[in-house]
Amino acid sequence: MLERRLEPLWRRRRPAVMGIINVTPDSFSDGGRLPSPEAAVAFGLRLRDEGADILDVGGESTRPGAEEVPVDVELSRVIPVIEKLRREDKGVLLSVDTSKPEVAAAALAAGADMVNDVTAGGAPGMLEAVAGAGAGVVLMHMRGTPRTMQLDTQYTEIVAEVHSFLGARAAAAVAAGVAPQRVWLDPGIGFGKDVEGNLRLLAAAGDLAALGHPIVVGASRKSFIGALTGAGVADRLPGSLAALVAVAAVERVVVRVHDVAATVQFLVTLAALRGVA
Numbered sequence: 001m002l003e004r005r006l007e008p009l010w011r012r013r014r015p016a017v018m019g020i021i022n023v024t025p026d027s028f029s030d031g032g033r034l035p036s037p038e039a040a041v042a043f044g045l046r047l048r049d050e051g052a053d054i055l056d057v058g059g060e061s062t063r064p065g066a067e068e069v070p071v072d073v074e075l076s077r078v079i080p081v082i083e084k085l086r087r088e089d090k091g092v093l094l095s096v097d098t099s100k101p102e103v104a105a106a107a108l109a110a111g112a113d114m115v116n117d118v119t120a121g122g123a124p125g126m127l128e129a130v131a132g133a134g135a136g137v138v139l140m141h142m143r144g145t146p147r148t149m150q151l152d153t154q155y156t157e158i159v160a161e162v163h164s165f166l167g168a169r170a171a172a173a174v175a176a177g178v179a180p181q182r183v184w185l186d187p188g189i190g191f192g193k194d195v196e197g198n199l200r201l202l203a204a205a206g207d208l209a210a211l212g213h214p215i216v217v218g219a220s221r222k223s224f225i226g227a228l229t230g231a232g233v234a235d236r237l238p239g240s241l242a243a244l245v246a247v248a249a250v251e252r253v254v255v256r257v258h259d260v261a262a263t264v265q266f267l268v269t270l271a272a273l274r275g276v277a
């Protein structure tokens, strides 16, 4: 059962780490690096060995301006990777990063444990597919679609608005039959937000946790770090770690990252420091 596998992660008193496996030609920081399922599986096993608790396999880029990928293309990218990863490692938690119910259902049948949905279960049938498989779901806030999300980044009260959206989507997931502890919430850093909005949401991760669900935060290499520091995508690791300082103090948090080994080292050291403070 999912809860039994998650319990040891929550007991560690530091965030769990979700390692990103992008099987896409066009992801914003690492597109095209994994040209075959074998390369993606080898990369995933390396992330696991570096300390990733969850491996997140995605076959469609959600970078600003990205075009949608047809279902058959997305299936052909992610399903072989999930099948092979599950064959290689029976225990590692696997999520599929998709907004399409057909892809989610196939990935869950192939051995994935969770669906990571940047549209918060918006497509008809998505939440039912998750509930039917006894899986978990990450519900993320985004304004509009990846094509349109950066056109309007103004909010009256960004934290209240994002948290109330996520509360409503969590209620919808529970109503569809997903157990509350299998519903994780994500403020969607970089998805239709400006620099200040992203910082406010990172600082307010503890308030989001007050809704009673585990939290996911993805700040890794995102453009607000570039805007703050001038660093190019490949040079944003220090900013990606700094972005997690407030998040790391919250219970039952998962951080979604590209650089697993460095993030684990950072989180373990931070937790040790907090332990004596």
Ligand code: HH2
Binding pocket: 020, 022, 024, 026, 027, 028, 029, 058, 060, 061, 062, 063, 097, 116, 117, 118, 138, 140, 186, 188, 189, 216, 217, 218, 219, 256
């Ligand atoms: N960010 C990205 C993709 N999926 N899922 C969640 N839950 N939270 C996030 O912040 C998030 C996400 C974007 O990052 P990446 O996967 O590296 O790039 P791309 O979407 O271009 O593949």
